[in-house]
Amino acid sequence: MHLHLPKPMHGWRAFVGEVGIIVIGVLIALGAEQLVEAAHRKEEAAEADDSIRSELGFNLGRLQSRSTIYPCVNRRIEEIQALLDRAADQPDISAPSWIGRPQSWAFASSQWQAESQAGRAALIDPHRLSAYAVMYARMQDLGDEMTLEQTDWARLRTLERVRRLDPAEAFELNTTLQDARYRNWRLALVTSQLFTMANMLGVRATHNNTPASASVCLPITTTRADANRRSVWPFGEP
Numbered sequence: 001m002h003l004h005l006p007k008p009m010h011g012w013r014a015f016v017g018e019v020g021i022i023v024i025g026v027l028i029a030l031g032a033e034q035l036v037e038a039a040h041r042k043e044e045a046a047e048a049d050d051s052i053r054s055e056l057g058f059n060l061g062r063l064q065s066r067s068t069i070y071p072c073v074n075r076r077i078e079e080i081q082a083l084l085d086r087a088a089d090q091p092d093i094s095a096p097s098w099i100g101r102p103q104s105w106a107f108a109s110s111q112w113q114a115e116s117q118a119g120r121a122a123l124i125d126p127h128r129l130s131a132y133a134v135m136y137a138r139m140q141d142l143g144d145e146m147t148l149e150q151t152d153w154a155r156l157r158t159l160e161r162v163r164r165l166d167p168a169e170a171f172e173l174n175t176t177l178q179d180a181r182y183r184n185w186r187l188a189l190v191t192s193q194l195f196t197m198a199n200m201l202g203v204r205a206t207h208n209n210t211p212a213s214a215s216v217c218l219p220i221t222t223t224r225a226d227a228n229r230r231s232v233w234p235f236g237e238p
Contacts, residue, residue: 045123058206
């Protein structure tokens with residue numbers, strides 16, 4: 001018995017041609033789909049990148065505001081140091097009427113977290129994404145430093161209320177002052193490093209619209225009433 005394969009209506013050559021056209025059509029469709037998907041991923045990566053860079057620019061603007069009071073903080077630290085040095089020989093002190101405090105800034109990270117959780121951050125160039133992660137980590141570190149710094153200055157402001165310092169009290173305040181000095185130095189150092197990274201990445205600081213307190217920049221002879229009148233906060237200074 002012989003089996004005979006059915007012949008295409010128009011011959012094998014035409015059949016192969018038709019199959020070839022179908023295969024090519026499928027490949028073109030798949031290729032087009034991949035191109036569309038690649039374009040979509042590229043668009044998502046660009047959107048995620050823009051969102052993260054915008055948030056970093058916002059944070060850098062706040063760091064710029066902090067940098068403007070760095071000389072004021074240094075000057076107030078030296079004024080307090082001079083007072084404590086005099087107390088070593090003369091426990092009775094002339095209390096300053098105003099110590100003030102450095103402005104504390106909070107840094108945003110909601111866009112970074114949202115893009116990371118949505119998986120869109122992973123579409124960004126790995127080297128740039130790694131740099132962003134480092135910047136956010138350092139900004140978080142600076143935020144923690146500023147929170148601790150507020151505690152240092154709250155202790156230093158007790159000098160506004162005392163008229164005499166015994167050796168133990170003077171030692172405690174000297175320790176707190178050195179802590180505040182270190183934090184101010186570290187804030188300046190890491191801020192400088194962050195701006196160097198930002199320049200390399202082409203990230204620009206945006207204008208900080210949050211009012212900045214001049215508390216620590218006011219003269220040490222400022223009265224509390226005057227400091228409160230000049231405060232940017234409706235409820236005055238602490």
